[in-house]
Amino acid sequence: MAERIEGLRLPRTQRRQQILAAAAQAFAETGFHGTSLADVATRVGVSQPGLLHHYPNKQALILAVLEERDEEDSRYLDETFREADPSVVDWLMALCERNAQRPELVRLFTVTAAESLDPAHPAHEFFQVRYQRIRTMVAHRIRVDQDRGRLARRVDPEGLASELMALMDGLQLQWLMQPPVDMCGLLETSLRRLAAGPDGQTGAASQVGARQDA
Known part of the structure; x- marks a missing residue:
């Protein structure tokens, strides 16, 4: 119509x-x-x-703007890994690389998330629910990696998920500033260090290099 x-x-x-x-x-x-x-x-x-x-x-x-952009990200990740078993490293790097192509949307979420700390802000509940949902998703990816032997069992999935979200949010903020930092490069370095563990074996992180070089 x-x-x-x-x-x-x-x-x-x-x-x-x-x-x-x-x-x-x-x-x-x-x-x-x-x-x-x-x-x-x-x-x-x-x-x-x-x-x-x-x-x-x-x-x-x-709210429509924020919900539409989240749905686009979900569709993108589902399509990217439709027939794959992504590690948490692969999943977060794919999201970072997508965000790197859309600075205006990264700015939108960064600005609005900060504003929404005010309980009276219309997106206050949206961001509370969103952060909980993403923490749950990342924690799930971490548990899968632990089951696959890609991450150590000693890692607390919920705690690590919160740390990784804070890392991404902080890098995105610095990336929006001038001069910008290498958001995805720094994230990949941190994720490789995480996946390598104390014995120096790369495990999940090696998949990132394989995907990018393919």
């Missing part, structure tokens, strides 16, 4: 994608409180009532 807005006839799905892309850019640049619906509407080239036809308020819009 198509709709007419500002003289342009676009399918509803396509218009929503335009709105989400423009909103993501605006929120990344000025944060939730600094972004207005009028600004997003101008970026898209629609009227503000036209924008509100799709998203009733700014709170709904930012």
Whole structure:
């Protein structure tokens, strides 16, 4: 079903994608409180009532942006490892390399995550749930690596998952600054050191080099 807005006839799905892309850019640049619906509407080239036809308020819009970007990442990782048994190293490196191609979205999540520390922020619950979900996913990957003999049993999966998330978040923040750090290079170095263990055997980390050199 198509709709007419500002003289342009676009399918509803396509218009929503335009709105989400423009909103993501605006929120990344000025944060939730600094972004207005009028600004997003101008970026898209629609009227503000036209924008509100799709998203009733700014709170709904930012949640839609964040949820859409998370779903895109999930689809990407599922497709990348559809027929593979990725180690936690492979999984995190694939995510890092994807993020390195999308600085505006990394900025969006970095800025919004910081803002959402305020319990009144519309994305406060979203980020609480998101961090718990990602910790669970990473911890699961660590347990699989332990079962495969790729990581030592002494490692606490939940604790290590929190450390790895903190490492990625910190590297992303430094990568956004000028001059930027080598986000994925530093992450790979840390993950190789983790997977090597005290005996110096590379284990899971060797898969990263094999994938990148292929």
